[in-house]
Amino acid sequence: MAIKNKFAVPMGEVFPHGAYVVSEVEPVRDFDKSAPGRPVQQLDKETGLPVWSVSVLDADPDARSKDKTVVIKIAATHQPVPPDTAAGLPFRPVEFDGLTVTPYVQENGGRARVAYSLRATAMRAPGGHGHGSGGRGGKPQGGQDGEAA
Template sequence: MALQRPIPISFALLFPHGCYVVGEVQAAKDFDAKRDTQAKDKVTGLPIWQAPVMDADPSLKAAQKTVTVKILAEVQPIVPPLLPGLPTAAIPS
């Protein structure tokens, strides 16, 4: 039987080497809605935001490094400043 709800997992467990934001934080779309609206978490009611991140784990293959993470927050999260000389922002573990 498949789970029909999100699986909670800690940041440190998912990204033990940290990760880098590699794009904009955007509102996640609610594909079940009839019009273009932002998705909301079914349990908390908070708006869902999403951002592409690159896993800093050196053992991963290139195709496994970039994933989209979803963030529950009342207001749009702000990405930390870019690292000097790099097009990414670090998210510490």
């Protein structure tokens, strides 16, 4: 089978109504390697690049309230920079390049459901002419799955 544990999806399939940055871009902590007072940033298993996370608001008016905000992880050499704010909008519109989805089973109080991890190779302003990037001079970075449940 061609699909392993993750698969590529176009931005418009995941966020057909758009997405908006609602948090700072932060390093993802590697809980296995970190110690009290000594945090260690997670490295991407495929590329070895540091992993960053950003929360985004899904603009889909029909999305359930608990699904409105999702976390996208980005593997990049340097901390990705979100796009600039857009005039008249309270949030920064964003698009992601190289978006991948990894489905997994999440157990919650004895009930199981399918959840999804999201990763991207870069973030940018909608329309392809943004200031934000995945890291190295605006060039997309490698990555795999991130968090969205």
